[in-house]
Amino acid sequence: MRVQIKSAFQVQRINQLINQLEEFEKLNVKELTKRPHSKSWSPVEVMGHMIIAHNVYKEKIEHHLGLAEDSEVGNDSVQASALPSRLMKMFPPKDGKVRFKMKTFKKFKPVYSLETISESNVQKVISDLKTTLFELKSWVEAYRLKKVNALRFASAIGPIVRFNVPEACEFVLCHNERHFQQILDALDEV
Amino acid sequence: MYEELLKNAFRPLDLDAERHVEFFNCWDEISYDRNTFITESGNIERYFYVVISGVQAIYLLSKNGDKKVIGFSFDGSFSGVYDSYLYETPSHYFLESLTPSRLIRMKKGDYDRLFELYPEFDRWGRIVHQQLLMGRVQREVELFTMTAKERYDVFMQRCPEALMKIPQKYLASYLNMTPETFSRLRAIKS
Numbered sequence: 529m530r531v532q533i534k535s536a537f538q539v540q541r542i543n544q545l546i547n548q549l550e551e552f553e554k555l556n557v558k559e560l561t562k563r564p565h566s567k568s569w570s571p572v573e574v575m576g577h578m579i580i581a582h583n584v585y586k587e588k589i590e591h592h593l594g595l596a597e598d599s600e601v602g603n604d605s606v607q608a609s610a611l612p613s614r615l616m617k618m619f620p621p622k623d624g625k626v627r628f629k630m631k632t633f634k635k636f637k638p639v640y641s642l643e644t645i646s647e648s649n650v651q652k653v654i655s656d657l658k659t660t661l662f663e664l665k666s667w668v669e670a671y672r673l674k675k676v677n678a679l680r681f682a683s684a685i686g687p688i689v690r691f692n693v694p695e696a697c698e699f700v701l702c703h704n705e706r707h708f709q710q711i712l713d714a715l716d717e718v
Numbered sequence: 719m720y721e722e723l724l725k726n727a728f729r730p731l732d733l734d735a736e737r738h739v740e741f742f743n744c745w746d747e748i749s750y751d752r753n754t755f756i757t758e759s760g761n762i763e764r765y766f767y768v769v770i771s772g773v774q775a776i777y778l779l780s781k782n783g784d785k786k787v788i789g790f791s792f793d794g795s796f797s798g799v800y801d802s803y804l805y806e807t808p809s810h811y812f813l814e815s816l817t818p819s820r821l822i823r824m825k826k827g828d829y830d831r832l833f834e835l836y837p838e839f840d841r842w843g844r845i846v847h848q849q850l851l852m853g854r855v856q857r858e859v860e861l862f863t864m865t866a867k868e869r870y871d872v873f874m875q876r877c878p879e880a881l882m883k884i885p886q887k888y889l890a891s892y893l894n895m896t897p898e899t900f901s902r903l904r905a906i907k908s
Contacts, residue, residue: 543760
């Protein structure tokens with residue numbers, strides 16, 4: 529079954545992440561930089577990873593939003609194509625659990641020195657992540673008034689998987705939801 | 719400015735431009751394009767609105783992101799997400815402009831101050847809350863006791879002209895029926 533992407537639902541979920549991030553903002557540096565296990569990321573590293581992943585799509589999404597004509601009828605609900613649908617079903621956490629653990633490509637790995645990272649640097653990461661979430665929301669608000677569905681581009685997974693803007697937004701959002709759950713799990717374990 | 723609009727909206731209060739200076743001064747105007755989120759689920763509603771022109775829908779989302787319309791605002795009516803505004807808590811609802819909309823709005827602090835400045839606003843508050851409550855009870859009765867056809871007939875008898883211009887799916891959702899049923903009933907009636 530293909531995923532039906534609904535723009536209002538995306539906005540609601542992005543707002544939930546923004547509100548959750550504001551809760552993380554209240555935590556101290558120690559909590560945010562502690563790794564639950566030696567091979568697991570700390571919350572701030574997970575945030576760094578989300579920022580990298582978001583920025584991989586930024587240029588392509590903004591370019592295609594710029595190309596698209598305005599839609600008279602709106603673009604409130606979009607059916608995702610087959611391959612993106614599969615990814616969207618795999619990525620978000622289910623019942624508070626991250627499913628289908630996967631290896632991270634090197635270019636998506638955040639590099640922070642956790643021993644020496646300052647409070648202001650941690651706050652900067654949080655602030656940058658918040659900026660990406662507001663940016664993601666602005667893309668959703670833009671595409672719902674545009675004819676963007678036929679304009680496709682290669683995903684960061686590889687050229688076989690091609691996204692249009694609503695699919696790319698949904699993918700970034702599902703990816704974020706997955707990693708917000710990872711932060712909650714890390715904080716629980718710490 | 720907006721004297722007639724406000725006098726009509728705040729009936730049965732006998733508003734007077736000289737006596738209620740602070741009241742008339744606390745409004746500012748804002749415009750929205752079609753299909754713009756005025757208030758988003760997850761954000762706090764900061765304003766109480768009176769509609770100059772346009773139609774807006776208030777809705778919440780089901781678990782899978784479908785819109786469930788609970789009401790409309792249009793020329794001359796109040797608008798906003800009232801519970802979020804009063805309690806200053808994140809909204810469960812979206813308020814969206816379905817057509818290009820012009821509204822005037824008042825901040826929460828100004829709203830609260832009106833009741834301190836002008837004792838007659840207590841009476842207005844009592845009356846408007848009675849009307850709201852009776853309206854919601856009436857709607858509940860209609861949803862629980864009437865068939866789809868009866869709900870359609872009753873709604874069409876009292877439906878303002880402005881609502882005839884919005885996409886049918888919003889009216890169908892408000893009447894708790896599928897767009898297909900709504901369309902079939904409309905075809906039979908015409």
